[in-house]
Amino acid sequence: MAYLAPAEFVTKMVDAGESKLLMSTRDTLIRSYMAGAILALAAAFAVTVSVNTGNPLIGALLFPVGFCMLYLMGFDLLTGVFTLTPLAVFDRRPGATWSGVLRNWSLVFLGNFAGALTVALFMAIIFTFGFTEAPNAVGQKIGAIGEGRTVGYAAHGAAGMLTLFVRGVMCNWMVSTGVVAAMMSSTVSGKVIGMWMPILVFFYMGFEHSIVNMFLFPSGLMLGGDFTIMDYLIWNEIPTVIGNLVGGLTFVGATLYSTHYKTAPKRVSVR
């Protein structure tokens, strides 16, 4: 299993961020749509496992399959581009600008949301037999999660908002570590092992992942969770997105870039 030296994988991170900025609108949307859909499916799978076994650890242990799938297929999550694309601007890559970064983030957000919503609808159909029956045990559980993680935070007011934000930060710290860990190895097995560990941590700890939530809450609403769309947006999605952005950028992107890239020997000659 090949292990890449930090200096080598950090240049890979910057290159990856740059290539995402250069990508056409069509590709960006397709890749983010698929990423959102696959991650949503994995979330549905993990909740099902947890409900059926009664042990959330097993659900968390298996959740990373979704993340591995979408990474290996080259799809993009908002959490990943939060970390990677700003690096191209930091490194002054030609043509890399903040407006380009914002464009990329908006497109990936839209794609992820559309993908997650599609799976949310499909899963709601499955859980309720095409909206003809009351949701099954898994469906009820998803509705309850939706309630607890919106209205539950709202009940605590500002403290709830802070908790939500910090959970978002912690989440993308772990998830982006997974993205970076996948770059450390050049083999599929190495990439999978690298991704599995941090993703497992985030899911079991119940940190707030903006794309997983794009699935959980809309399906919660469809499955009769007692909260509104505004509850979801204000008391979950928006703070989570901001928390994810801060977590990925500060704890992963900027730190690795400044310690492993900027301190690399001065580049004066033939590359």
Place this chain on the structure above:
Amino acid sequence: MSAGLQVTLGQHSQAGRKPVNQDFHGAMVPHGPLLASKGIALALADGISSSAVSQIASAAAVRSFLDDYYCTSEAWSVRRAAQRVLEAGNSWLHAQTQRSPARFDRDRGYVCTFSALILKGREAHLLHVGDTRVYRLHAQALEQLTEDHRVQVSSVESYLGRALGAGPTVEIDYRSWLTEVGEVYLLATDGAYEALDAASVHAALARHGDDLEAAAAELVATALERGSQDNLTLQLVRIDALPDAQASQLQARREGLRLPPTLQPRSEFEGYRIVRELQLSARSHVYLATDLASGQAVVLKTPSVDLRDDPAYLDRFLLEEWIARRIDSPHVVRAGTAERQREHLYVALEYVDGQTLAQWMVDHPAPSLDQVRGIVEQVARGLQTFHRKEMLHQDLRPENLMLDRTGTVRIIDLASTHVAGLTEGTAEASPQAILGSLQYTAPEYFVGGSGTVQSELFSLAVITYQMLSGQLPYGLQVTRLRTPDELKRLRYIELRSLRPDLPPWVDAVLRRALQAQPGKRQEALSEFVQDLRRPGPQYQRQGASPLIERQPLRFWQGLTLLLALAVLVLLWLRVTGT
């Protein structure tokens, strides 16, 4: 792995009923690397019978072709190498004619026909002038691959329309096609082919099996029996084995080399002492080292861990030093040391003490036109040496241009170079893959076209624009292209809006070099360089470009506003009834 290209040859020539044999033939089957880079060549020439010296012409044509073709650059394609050699041969023959008494009579000079068949890789290449013929053998018939350059005067009389040595220049027919194992080709002069048919050829081949020499001799004898009046020459070649379609020529070399370990400063590696790391990236590891034998500073480049399993990357890696040895220009990096036996896969290049153009641009945010011209001209000269060898650099960007302390610019990183002579007959024959930085890659690569000299002009013009303004001429629009239709939608950002101090013609020159369609750009790098120094009148229309061209959106918005106002006025007039 297959054995590579293998053929069986058979040739025979005879004066026949004439006193002198004015035909001349030859074949060259080289071994080792020359077989891969240049292939197998067969050549046949027939001197015109009206001339008493044409046997000298035919011998010289064949000999010089076979000698000189194998001395041309390996980087050249077969077509270019063979045509250049034939043009030289033609000039020599024509000069001989001009110097002899025959200069007043075109039927008595040093004139001959010429046909050559070159087998390289899986392809066959045919070069032809005159009325000797090349056939491909089929089960029942002979397929004539050449066209007789004969002008028919009457039903019995005709003369040679084109021949080697007949004029100061000559037009040479060329074609190439993929060959298959078991195919047999036949080259013959008119004395032989006019008296032979498919049946007799097949009969001779069947009788002699693998002994093509005997088959050729028998066919010549048959033709003579049937009453041929001319010299008779016949060459047969059968393709017995072809190189593997997928295996690159570099694979064998690569397999003999180990991948180097990560190198540590002060350690020794293959006769070099590592001084320090210059750059570790996901593409390659670059070290400064000294050659222990000469004490010279060199740059060693080893494959990155990330790409060690990518055969195409390793092939390009192996090629870099090979290219550096073949390009002799003060503006292109040289190979580090003399070729030596090596155990590992690495590249040794000359160490250039200086800064990259990317760094230079940071230090000089708003350079004068003259500073930029000085750099652009040097890069263009470096690129021209690539183009003369039928190579395309394909990865031109500021990080790959080094300025040394004297201000001399060198192009470094040759790993993405496309070499026509190495790729013909393979899947990569036309340069299509994007190997360089996307921001500097010409639009045709993004929409499925292949790279040309004009693509390199585009990259150079992007760098010129970036040096002057710090921005890219199309932003990131080019990198997001997907289909040829989208080319029309590219919007060039006026340089004048970023550098109002520059004369307007600079914008015009750059805009032309940055056209989305390669055909609309300057034809050559030299033209672009010249335009930057002495712009022609077409660039001099000072600010005369109409509003609709400069700001089409504003134009239409303004026009629509005017129309809307007119409508309002008319409405008002109608309402008030005046």
